[in-house]
Amino acid sequence: MRPCPTFLLVLLRWVRLRMCARRWRYSNGNNSRLPLCVRQRWAYLKLMVNSLYYNSLTNSDVIMDSLMEPIFWMVDLLTRWFGSVFVCLVVILTSSILLIAYVGLLPLILNTYSPPWIVWHIGYGHWNLFMIVFHYYKATKTAPGYPPTVKNDIPFVSVCKKCIIPKPARTHHCGICNTCILKMDHHCPWLNNCVGHFNQRYFFCFCLSMTLGCVYCSISGRNLFLDAYSAIEVHTYTRFTYQTPPPPYTFRDKMFHKSIIYMWVLTSTVAVALGGLTIWHAVLISRGETSIERHINNKEAERMAKHGKVYKNPFNYGRLNNWKVFFGVEKRSHWLTRVLLPSGHAPYGNGLTWDIYPIRKDMIPV
Numbered sequence: 001m002r003p004c005p006t007f008l009l010v011l012l013r014w015v016r017l018r019m020c021a022r023r024w025r026y027s028n029g030n031n032s033r034l035p036l037c038v039r040q041r042w043a044y045l046k047l048m049v050n051s052l053y054y055n056s057l058t059n060s061d062v063i064m065d066s067l068m069e070p071i072f073w074m075v076d077l078l079t080r081w082f083g084s085v086f087v088c089l090v091v092i093l094t095s096s097i098l099l100i101a102y103v104g105l106l107p108l109i110l111n112t113y114s115p116p117w118i119v120w121h122i123g124y125g126h127w128n129l130f131m132i133v134f135h136y137y138k139a140t141k142t143a144p145g146y147p148p149t150v151k152n153d154i155p156f157v158s159v160c161k162k163c164i165i166p167k168p169a170r171t172h173h174c175g176i177c178n179t180c181i182l183k184m185d186h187h188c189p190w191l192n193n194c195v196g197h198f199n200q201r202y203f204f205c206f207c208l209s210m211t212l213g214c215v216y217c218s219i220s221g222r223n224l225f226l227d228a229y230s231a232i233e234v235h236t237y238t239r240f241t242y243q244t245p246p247p248p249y250t251f252r253d254k255m256f257h258k259s260i261i262y263m264w265v266l267t268s269t270v271a272v273a274l275g276g277l278t279i280w281h282a283v284l285i286s287r288g289e290t291s292i293e294r295h296i297n298n299k300e301a302e303r304m305a306k307h308g309k310v311y312k313n314p315f316n317y318g319r320l321n322n323w324k325v326f327f328g329v330e331k332r333s334h335w336l337t338r339v340l341l342p343s344g345h346a347p348y349g350n351g352l353t354w355d356i357y358p359i360r361k362d363m364i365p366v
């Protein structure tokens with residue numbers, strides 16, 4: 001009996017298809033049943049999607065940062081908008097303390113203190129005031145320094161993803177100013193300005209002189225505060241217990257007492273808060289690093305410790321040398337003219353390159 005030709009034809013086609021399928025499967029090295037062109041397109045799409053957000057450094061911090069990005073954006077926006085309000089607040093609060101000092105305290109000092117104490121209070125008070133005003137003005141008005149946006153030969157360490165320009169060493173992008181800042185420390189809302197290479201000294205000197213001023217007011221006004229506080233307590237007590245006679249204080253006395261309490265509470269609070277910040281920045285300056293570099297250096301130290309190595313900050317020249325570089329002290333008289341007195345000298349270097357130690361060759365970086 002002869003086999004049916006149609007049956008043979010179908011059998012032959014089935015065998016050929018099986019062979020093709022097997023060849024295609026082996027040639028592609030996997031068991032996918034999808035055609036090659038589909039799998040190629042799928043692999044390309046997968047690579048494209050991955051390349052948009054994935055990199056080998058992705059970790060939980062990056063994911064958390066990405067999730068927090070809207071909050072950061074909102075904070076940046078508010079800080080930018082309220083920058084002028086913060087500056088006005090600093091000016092108004094400082095002026096209110098000055099008003100109390102000149103109208104309320106100065107006549108008291110002149111009438112009751114001995115001549116040496118009068119000289120001390122007037123001399124120190126005015127030096128401190130001048131330091132605060134000068135450094136605050138300079139810190140707010142001096143540009144922190146920006147990297148060049150045109151083509152140049154300056155060495156750089158990375159490229160800013162937002163500005164699309166090369167970033168020299170120690171340069172970071174400020175989301176509030178929306179630009180890159182040379183040797184960026186942080187964005188200060190109280191200055192409405194970034195703290196960077198060209199105004200960091202002014203910022204630190206302002207913090208230091210403001211802290212000293214607040215400590216001075218807090219210490220010298222302590223007894224007056226205690227008197228005013230007890231006077232107000234007596235006045236409140238007699239008023240609420242309907243006792244006679246009424247307190248012997250006039251309206252002027254009451255205003256004076258309230259002003260003294262306001263001054264003491266404000267200056268003591270600022271002395272503690274700003275004092276802490278000033279000490280922290282003094283520690284950073286001693287180590288030759290900025291606030292941002294503190295985090296970077298810590299992470300780098302941890303990373304290198306895992307490999308059994310010790311990380312050394314390349315911008316640390318030793319504690320005293322760091323301070324000399326920071327204040328621009330080249331000779332002994334500069335401690336007076338550039339540190340204790342207001343000085344508008346520019347910092348060392350251009351903030352773009354950091355390879356040369358600026359003061360003396362015998363000071364070897366450590």
Ligand SMILES: [Zn+2]
Binds near residue numbers: 164172173174178180
């Ligand atoms: Zn940038």
Ligand SMILES: [Zn+2]
Binds near residue numbers: 174175187193
């Ligand atoms: Zn900024």
